[in-house]
Amino acid sequence: MIQFGEWLPDQSDLGNSGVLEAKNVLPSQRGYKPVKGISTISNAADNYLRGMFATRKQDNTVQLFAGDSAKLYKYASSDSDLDSVSTSGNYTLGLTDVWKFVQFGNSIIASSGHNQALQEFNVESSSNFDPISGAPAAKHLAVVRDFVVTGNVKYSGNTHTNRIYFGGINSVTDWTIGTNQTDIQDIPDAGEITGLVGGNIGVILLERGVARIEYVGSPTIFTVEKVESAHGCEMPNSVAALGSYAVFYYSPDGFKLFNGSQSLPIGAEKVDQFFADDLNPAFHHRMSATIDPQNQTCMWSYVSNDSTDGEPDKILVYNYAIQRWSLIEIAHESLGTILLPSATLEELDNISSSLDALTTSLDSTLYEGDSFTLGASKDKKLCAFTGDILNATLVTKEFEISPLRTSVVNKVVPYVTSKNPAVQPTLSVSVGSRNKQLNDVTFTSASSLNDDNFCNVRSHGRYHRVKVETTGDFRYALGVDVDGKPLGMR
Numbered sequence: 001m002i003q004f005g006e007w008l009p010d011q012s013d014l015g016n017s018g019v020l021e022a023k024n025v026l027p028s029q030r031g032y033k034p035v036k037g038i039s040t041i042s043n044a045a046d047n048y049l050r051g052m053f054a055t056r057k058q059d060n061t062v063q064l065f066a067g068d069s070a071k072l073y074k075y076a077s078s079d080s081d082l083d084s085v086s087t088s089g090n091y092t093l094g095l096t097d098v099w100k101f102v103q104f105g106n107s108i109i110a111s112s113g114h115n116q117a118l119q120e121f122n123v124e125s126s127s128n129f130d131p132i133s134g135a136p137a138a139k140h141l142a143v144v145r146d147f148v149v150t151g152n153v154k155y156s157g158n159t160h161t162n163r164i165y166f167g168g169i170n171s172v173t174d175w176t177i178g179t180n181q182t183d184i185q186d187i188p189d190a191g192e193i194t195g196l197v198g199g200n201i202g203v204i205l206l207e208r209g210v211a212r213i214e215y216v217g218s219p220t221i222f223t224v225e226k227v228e229s230a231h232g233c234e235m236p237n238s239v240a241a242l243g244s245y246a247v248f249y250y251s252p253d254g255f256k257l258f259n260g261s262q263s264l265p266i267g268a269e270k271v272d273q274f275f276a277d278d279l280n281p282a283f284h285h286r287m288s289a290t291i292d293p294q295n296q297t298c299m300w301s302y303v304s305n306d307s308t309d310g311e312p313d314k315i316l317v318y319n320y321a322i323q324r325w326s327l328i329e330i331a332h333e334s335l336g337t338i339l340l341p342s343a344t345l346e347e348l349d350n351i352s353s354s355l356d357a358l359t360t361s362l363d364s365t366l367y368e369g370d371s372f373t374l375g376a377s378k379d380k381k382l383c384a385f386t387g388d389i390l391n392a393t394l395v396t397k398e399f400e401i402s403p404l405r406t407s408v409v410n411k412v413v414p415y416v417t418s419k420n421p422a423v424q425p426t427l428s429v430s431v432g433s434r435n436k437q438l439n440d441v442t443f444t445s446a447s448s449l450n451d452d453n454f455c456n457v458r459s460h461g462r463y464h465r466v467k468v469e470t471t472g473d474f475r476y477a478l479g480v481d482v483d484g485k486p487l488g489m490r
Contacts, residue, residue, distance in 0.1 A: 001415060002396050002466070003479040004031045006324045009274040013398040014437060014463060021395035021467075026295055026317060027324035031478040032394060034470075035328055037387035038378055041340065042075055045082050049377035051099030054339035055108065057123050062339050065108060065121070066382060067091075067099035072110060072119065072129050075382060077340070082382070085128045091116050096285035098237060098334075100141040102198065104148055107172050111141040114154040120172055134175040136165050139236070142198030144222075145215045146170045147181075149202055151193040160184075161192040164204065164213065166222065183221045187211050190226065194236040199244035203258060205233035210258055212244075231256055231263045240289035240298050246320070248289065248298045250275075255300075255318070266318060271325050275316060278304045286312055288334040292374040296321040299328075299374070301335045330390065331378065338375030338384060392470045394477055395432075398463050402486035406435065406462050411483035412447075413454045414468045417475040425472035429480070433461025443467065460487070 006018035007027070013020060025032035047068035054064045064075040066082060070090045073082035093099075097113035110119040110129060114137045119129040138150035149166040153159075168174025169181045176182055187193070191207025202213040202222075210228035215221070231251045233239060238250035245260040254272030256263040267275070283303035291298055300316040307313040315328040315335070376383045401407030412429045428446040446469065447455040466480045 001479045001481050002399065004394050004396070004477055006270070007326055008270050010269050010271060013465070016397040019394055019396055020398070020465060021393055022326040023393040024328055024330075024390040025326050025392045025394065025477065026297065027319040027322060027326050028476060029322050030476045032326065032392070033476060034389045034392060034474055036385045037390050038330060038332060038376055038383045038385060039387035040378070040381050040383050041080065042382035043079075043081050044380040045073055046071060046380070048333040048380050049382070050093065050097070050112075050334065051101060051110075052334075052336035052338060052375060052377070052382065053099075053101035053103075053108065053110075054337065054372065055103050055123065056339070058106075063108075063123055064338060064340060064382070065101060065110075066377070067110065067112065068380070069093040069097075072099070072121075075340075085121060085126075087119065087128060087130050097139070098288070100139075102141050102143045102148070104143055104172055109141065109148060109172065111138045111150065113137065113139050114159060118148075118150070132172060132175070134173075135167070136175070138165070140193055140196040142196035142202055144198045144202035144213060145200060147215070148172060149196060149198065149213070151196045151204060160186070162187050162190065162206070164193070164196075164224075181218065181221050185213070185222060185224050187224060187226065190229070190232065194233040195239035195247075195249060197239070197241040197244050197247050201244050201260070203241075203244045203247050203260075205236075205239055205247070205249055205258075207234070208232040210263060212260070227261060228258070228263050235284055235287055237285065237287040238289050238300060240291050240300075242291060242320075248318070248320075250300070257320070266320075266323065267325070271316065275302075278302075278306075278314070280305050280307060280310075283307075283310050286310070286334075288312070288336070290335045290337050290374070293337070293372055294374070295319070299335055301332065301376075328390070332383070333377040333380070336375045336377075337372050338382065339372045340384075389473045392477070394468045396466045396480060398465045399482075400463060401482075401484040405486040406460065407464070407484050407486045409433070409457055409459045409464055409466075409482055409484040411454045412457055412466055413481040413483075414449065415478040415480065416468070416470060417478065419473055419475045423473070425470045425474040427455075428469045429455035429457060430467045430469075431457045431459040432465045432467065433459040433463065435462045437463070441465065454483075 007022035008018040052066040071086045074085045108121040117131040118135040121129045136153040136155035138153045140151040147166045174180040190209035195205030197203040204211040211226045233249040241247045247258040255267035288301045301312045304314045317326045430443045432441040432443040
């Protein structure tokens with residue numbers, strides 16, 4: 001069997017140790033798993049969403065927030081509306097600004113760049129977000145120990161792109177420097193702050209480096225240690241984290257994982273060159289990144305050169321447990337992690353006109369509200385990846401039947417397992433061949449799986465590759481067997 005190994009688009013077709021294409025699948029130790037499409041869970045906001053955040057109250061009820069270029073919203077399960085919870089006068093976000101959210105006790109704190117101060121919403125008592133008096137405006141936001149920490153800030157009319165500004169200990173409202181351990185710190189010689197990650201220690205991503213901040217108490221309050229100078233975060237919206245010891249980001253030389261002490265390459269000789277070639281640099285600000293905890297993946301949404309409208313159309317997927325990649329092609333606006341309130345049958349009427357028309361199965365945990373899941377926005381609406389299974393494509397590495405000889409491929413057996421034998425996916429197979437590495441690859445017409453469990457094909461050439469396309473749900477796509485023979489020599 002030629003296994004569907006690791007997706008390695010940066011390696012050569014011939015001699016590639018994995019697969020040449022892994023589209024609309026999730027990496028697995030056993031090959032690849034299917035990907036569900038996007039299903040709508042809310043009505044539309046005024047503009048496309050630039051951030052989302054979910055939390056539970058003390059009584060275990062769920063609250064879900066989102067923001068666009070002018071408003072902050074709270075999801076209402078009673079009617080699926082995104083109700084405005086903006087401060088009076090709303091907001092003005094710049095072209096590249098996005099909303100960042102953290103929770104500090106009962107307070108949800110939001111930042112959106114240099115145009116407005118930090119916003120606060122108390123989940124127990126607030127009906128709207130309101131600016132925090134004395135707090136800076138900030139592009140980045142995190143909670144480190146008992147402090148709200150901001151980075152790349154503006155206050156008193158001045159902008160400090162390399163400065164962190166942390167509020168008072170155990171306080172949302174103390175922002176007077178020198179009071180209640182409130183202080184500032186600059187990080188020199190590393191460019192702008194492009195990301196913040198909280199935890200027991202904090203991680204600061206900069207254009208030309210990575211630094212750690214650690215609480216030590218008075219009089220120093222926080223120590224700042226620059227631990228990485230060789231790599232920095234090029235794109236602010238590429239940062240996603242599992243905590244301060246697992247921070248994913250994109251640097252000028254590719255995707256990295258910062259483990260608390262150093263940055264390790266995760267995309268080198270795998271997807272770094274593919275991404276650099278595929279990304280439309282005019283829309284890098286539309287990038288978003290998030291963690292999908294259910295599938296142990298980090299995902300990066302971006303606008304590719306194939307996009308016709310400047311909207312994100314691809315998602316790069318990294319399974320951090322097995323260190324494998326894949327690609328999802330789907331129109332959307334941004335990514336995030338969501339948690340929805342459990343839904344009653346009456347509330348489901350707000351999502352769909354009938355139960356039969358629901359885009360998400362009633363068995364989905366989405367309606368149970370019991371776990372965080374991958375979310376997105378599309379058409380200005382909150383969405384979840386709980387829709388129909390996407391059509392998938394896998395292409396094997398390029399191989400020879402017999403070294404130094406032309407050969408013919410006659411049959412292909414695709415190994416794709418089904419979740420339900422009574423409802424099997426539709427499979428089609430085509431073979432691409434060429435005689436020289438300098439030649440283009442020519443594929444046969446697609447052949448369906450017959451009753452004898454193989455696909456009839458006929459393709460001549462020295463070098464071959466097999467494309468398997470699936471429609472419908474499956475369990476694992478494992479690989480293919482190829483029946484071929486060498487042709488005569490002259």
